[in-house]
Amino acid sequence: MAVINSASSSRELSNKHNRPVNSLQSPVLPETGDVRDLVCFSHLRWNFVYQRPQHLLSRATQHYRVWFIEEPIYDNSGLRMSVCRQDDQLHVLVPHLPHGTTPADALRLQRQLVDQFLADERIADFIAWYYTPMALLFSDHLQPQLTVYDCMDELSAFWGAPPQLLEQEKRLLQRAGVVFTGGYSLYEAKQHRHPRVFAFPSSIDFSHFSTARQNQTDPADQQAIPHPRIGFSGVIDERFDYDLIGEVARRRPDWHFVLIGPVVKIDPNLLPKSDNVHYLGMKAYKELPTYFSNWDVAMLPFALNDSTRYISPTKTPEYLAAGLPVVSTPIRDVVRTYGTEDFVLIAESADAFEQAIELALAGKHPGDWSAIDTFLIENSWNRTWNDMHRLMVAEMNVAVEQ
Structure with a gap:
């Protein structure tokens, strides 16, 4: 692969x-x-x-x-x-x-x-x-x-x-x-x-999301959230693996998980509730780079089920354009397009997801941003x-x- x-x-x-x-x-x-x-x-x-x-x-x-x-x-x-x-x-x-x-x-x-x-x-x-x-x-x-x-x-x-x-x-x-x-x-x-x-x-709209690589003022509703921040932006629905996030958040109370997007079609009570999981709601497209700029790692915590079998998440190239290391569950189109070398870390279990985030926070992944940018621009x-x-x-x- x-x-x-x-x-x-x-x-x-x-x-x-x-x-x-x-x-x-x-x-x-x-x-x-x-x-x-x-x-x-x-x-x-x-x-x-x-x-x-x-x-x-x-x-x-x-x-x-x-x-x-x-x-x-x-x-x-x-x-x-x-x-x-x-x-x-x-x-x-x-x-x-x-x-x-x-x-x-x-x-x-x-x-x-x-x-x-x-x-x-x-x-x-x-x-x-x-x-x-x-x-x-x-x-x-x-x-x-x-x-x-x-x-x-x-x-x-x-x-x-x-x-x-x-x-x-x-x-x-x-x-x-x-x-x-x-x-x-x-x-x-x-x-x-x-x-x-x-x-x-x-x-990807590279020019829009690459502004996140510059220092951006932290949005008011995110300022009080400690670092490190691991962020997700997108619709929170049946595709979202809330059990995975809940388990990793429980293991690492020193990490803070920032979730941007509407909750639809699922019971909000199923979502993890802890001091280090933060739901900020839906944000305007033009605002996203300011949030991304103040994250440390981005994630794609999708469940592996019928509704995710064919998805090709738009957020993958947006995170990368923002200069964020990305950790994803093994969604097929993410794996085949971004999943090895210096693009996106793939992790299926809570153990693997935690280890991948540690690697990204340590600055050990990705290794070649020029290759990523070439792909994104094309x-x-x-x-x-x-x-x-x-x-x-x-x-x-x-x-x-x-």
Whole structure:
């Protein structure tokens, strides 16, 4: 098992996983004809944790007006589609449905609201971009110029997944012109289900997170926490190994574990409660470097279960860009991309996790930051979007020729 630590090895892995590699710099992208709108159907809220959808679709605004349609809110404000403009090219749309709406009526009303929105904005030629196959239940009548499925997670493995999800994903794969996956393991799971599947694992906004390598003022809610600090940033849900953190925190009361992010879908009472475990809640994306700058080690304490089998955590390159040594449980995509030499320490048990943190705190890992930085710079979100967009344009051009 080898770590990617050079441009050549990065290109080899990209080719292996059906990803275009013909440009490490931002290219001049081809024109997209009359297609000037991208309509995204998402199960995630735009103003929730800033992650893959936000990184990609904010860059998509270079070429399209982006309309980000979230799941509905049930309230007493009447049937409507609220629109929040993020900037001139990006709008977030939220269907508002009356309390007590039945599931069947919810689909009918969402279809009605989407049709009205398209008519009001005079959108006829557009790209449909899906994060959730469930959106097909109210959008399968649309006729976009191109359908894109950006499969960032194996949603069917998450707690509470709808029973129809797998069937709707099958339908979405039949409709999609191109399929992108959020990691290599997910690519391997989908590659035989569609002729145009491409792996685009977690990328990095290096300029944003590398500011953490400079001295940053410690945020007010973190100042009183003693060092050493071992930090985690992300959603705390069924993927989080709270037993592991509880055990390591018990063994090392002199270490302080800082956890940033919302707690969702799990009972908060299951989480470790001790004087050296600190829950700071969700933070804005722009604030994260100030927190990271004042940590000593970063961690990825994910449980090994169905919901983590295909994940490619965005936080891995973000921690490294911040100049933090990283300790992770053996998540497959973390192991294969970062897991040996001088990238990320891999530890499965509480014993191994404790020893790995000790090694990182002693400054004995990682050993070659230049190799890490080369890898990070070559795997930027800018490059990922550019490569995706090139594939999209090529697919639309093929459709036109046919």
